[in-house]
Amino acid sequence: MSTERIVVDPITRIEGHLRIEAEADENGFIKHASSAGTMVRGIETILKGRDPRDAWAFAQRICGVCTLVHGIASVRSVEDALDYPIPPNAQLIRNLMIGAQFVHDHVMHFYHLHALDWVDVVSALKADPKATAELAQSLSNYPRSSPGYFSDVQKRIKEFVESGQLGIFANGYWGHPAYRLPPEANLMAVAHYLDALAWQRDVAKLQAIFGGKNPHPNFLVGGAPSAISAGGAATAGMGGTALNDVGLSQVRDIIVQMQTFVDQVYVPDTLAIASFYKDWFQRGEGVGNFLTYGDFPDAGLDDVSSYLIPSGVILDRDLSTIHPLDLNDPEQIQEFVAHSWYDYSKGKEAGLHPYEGETNLHYTGPKPPYQHLDVDASYSWLKSPRWRGKPMEVGPLARVLMLYASGHEPTRELAGYALRTLDLPLEAMFSTMGRT
Known part of the structure; x- marks a missing residue:
């Protein structure tokens, strides 16, 4: 049987x-696939010998897109080592920052990293703005859905195309037969792509109010970086730095703005686009094992039962059983380097708990430029984390499944609504489009 080797490098999604x-x-049909991290991060090495209270500032620089989360993980780890519970207000502030990051990240990923797998930008030039407005109005009451609005967006796209410089829309597979959206749906999606750019700029202000800036807001081991003063100078706009009633009012307005965009644009767009690609609900299933550490503690990080998103493990897509997870158990969480460009003092086949982790660089791969990697040997700058020796899927789908399996009613209601709308079984959630 003949095979073809396909290489995608870099992954731009x-x-x-x-x-x-x-x-x-x-x-x-894909018969075998391997993923390789192509960049040395080395954060563990950079942090050696530094004051642990400063670790968060280095850790979250590992990525400018997934901002905040590495900083939160860093300060939490130091507080755990010191057995230092943070004040209730600090916990509330962190939960608000994490929640805002979750919403921001989902919208940004869908529109700006992932949507163009489904949306043909150039096809939008064939759309009728009036018909596009009617389509958008049938999906939600988003106030910008007028023929004039879509006509203006179409003119902007036309200017890009005619200039020969597509800018952010360059290097797409425009016109490929795998695209299935009609022109009006494409125009609507591109318009909302541009709206989401402006939306995420406003949403980022929440991080700046609490953490001083975005990306990479400030954190503080033991609490929150922002002073709290109900009668102090106004936050964000008046030159003051204390968090007060004015800043909290702005936070409230941002949260309303976030929910409005999700309800009126993001969710309707996702369901509308998914309806044209229903076969992708049968493709892209992963290993079938899911893990979440849990988050949004209400009574402190040590009280796992207070987490909004529960901690646990689901195996083989079996939502009837949630296996307990102990992050401190060296038999549960381990990192392997058998196929990575690292060495362990205990040997390449050893698995180490992160508490005992080592980062010893040892590149044995081909000299660039090269066509293919030897995936039977070491081929990646990423380590391979495992739970009791099993590969796990983490992230948004794992969190939704954990909430669903634990009986969280709002999650069950929203998931049920999406599945009913698209006439799909629960198993569709394990797919490529299910993750979308």
Whole structure:
């Protein structure tokens, strides 16, 4: 049986430093695939010998897209080592910052990293702005959905295309038969792509109010970086730095703005686009194992039962059983380097808990430029984390499944609504489009 080796490098639907090598048979079906991290991060090495209270500032510089989360993980780890519970107000502030990051990240990923897999930008030039407005109005009451609005967006796209410089829309597969949206749906999606750019700029202000700036807001081991003063100078706009009633009112307005965009634009767009690609609800299933550490503690980080998103493990897509997770157990969480460009003092086949982790660089790969990697040997700058030796899927789908399996009613209601709208079974959630 003949096979074809396909290489995608870099993967542009994420931050970027990832390479995929896949083997496809004569029918185009992927039979084997490997992913390789192509950049040395080395944060562990950079942090050696530094004051642990400053670690968050270095840790979150590992990525400019997934801002905040590495900083939160860093200060939490130091507080855990010191057995230092943070004040309730600091916990509330952190939960607000994490929640805002979740919403911001989902919208940004869908529109600015992922949507162009489904949306043909150039096809939008064929759309009727009036018909596009009618389509958008049938999906939600988003106030910008007028023929004039879509006509203006179409003119902007036309200027890009006629200039020969597509800018942010360059290097797409425009016109490919795999695109299925009609021109009006494409124009609507591109318009909302541009709206989401302005929306995320406003949403980022929440991080700046609490953390001083975005990306990479400030953190403080033991609490929150912003002073709190109900009668102090106004935050964000008046030159003051204390968090007060004015700043909290602005936070409230930002949260309303976030929810409005999600309800009126993001969710309707996702369901509308998904309805044209329903076969992708049968593709792209991962290993079937899911893990979440849990988050949004209400009574402190040590009280796992107070988490809004529960901690646990789901195996083999079995939502009837949530296995307990202990992050401190060296038999549960381990990192392996058998196929990575690192060495362990205990040997390449050893698995180490992060508490005992080592970062000893040892590149044995080909000298650039090269066509393919030897995936039977070491081929990546990423380590391989495992739970009890099993590969796990983490992230948004894992969190939704954990909430669903634990009986969280709002999650069950929203997931049920999406599945009913698209006439799909629960198993569709394990797919490429299910993750979308």
